[in-house]
Amino acid sequence: MAKYKLEYIWLDGYKPLASLRSKTQIKEFASFPKLAELPIWGFDGSSTQQAEGKSSDCKLHPVAVYPDSTRKNGVLVMCEVMMPDDKTPHPSNSRATIPDDPDTWFGFEQEYFFFKDGAPLGFPKNGYPAPQGPYYTGVGYQNVGCVAREIVEKHIDICLDAGINLEGINAEVAKGQWEFQIFGKGSKNAADQMWVARYILARLCEGYGIDIEWRCKPILAPFQQPLDWNGSGMHSNFSTKFLREKGGKAYFEKLMAAFEKNIDEHIAVYGPENHLRLTGLHETQSIDKFSYGLSDRGASIRMPVNFIANGYKGYLEDRRPNSAADPYLVAGRIVKTCQSVPTK
């Protein structure tokens, strides 16, 4: 038997942006615990905007488990928040809104900024660094500074040790901005992994005196005007079984009509402050327009380069979700819109 450190992770009730919360409990197991062996736990919801003080208990139900190589016998336990009856999902439980579908796959591209002392990492004390250009996929101290790469390297290793399907990283267009990508099969899987990968990154940065800025347009002039710096997205690549195996132009056009009809429902869950980012500039479409195109990074939905040649088959990239969006809400909405379109 060994004592394992179980880090229970959940989303709080803050709006418009839920934050990650976590706490540790120590339990003894014969070997690395399986999901079914992990106990239900609880927390004080009155401290996380999830309950009133007079009836404060919320429940934590483990939904995914990952090894934590940063701690001896460490375990990362992603949880859903439930009501005290252990049956009803808490209103903040966005994961519970995702229709179950093992054959829908998601690949999320998470962009984010490192922030130190209130500014993107590498920005001078007053003012701005050289304009965008050399930073995207750049190398050298001038372009990426001196700790960013150390952090992203550690992030890769901790994620891989955890069995998280992290597919890559890159320095992004703005100074201090980076990206990682996560892929998962099943309507909830990639989003579970994404929340845990976000957790790992935020926790890792504590020791560097750095925060992750998840908001989509953190570099603003006075009066909240976006400056000429890219925002952060969470491009959401998705495919259903039908889209991968059958596809076809007629079906694709019906699917896009459904996305267009539901533009408001999608934008509502694609992250706060998205009007600052979806301006039609910086590789985005305007927030109130819907469009699609082959290889078109100015469209709402981009078809990858071979999509048409392959008979309108494969995956699609919804470019609208932003870096602060809840991947559970994004996945849930995309699955619902796909399910609204008959395949015959």
Ligand code: ADP
């Ligand atoms: P880009 O930066 O050119 O938009 P990336 O390589 O950063 O593209 O991201 C592409 C994403 O597409 C990856 O996250 C990958 O996992 C995802 N992806 C690839 N194939 C599929 C698929 N069949 N279904 C869903 N997502 C997919």
Ligand code: MN
């Ligand atoms: Mn990318």
Ligand code: MN
């Ligand atoms: Mn990117």
Ligand code: MN
């Ligand atoms: Mn992309």
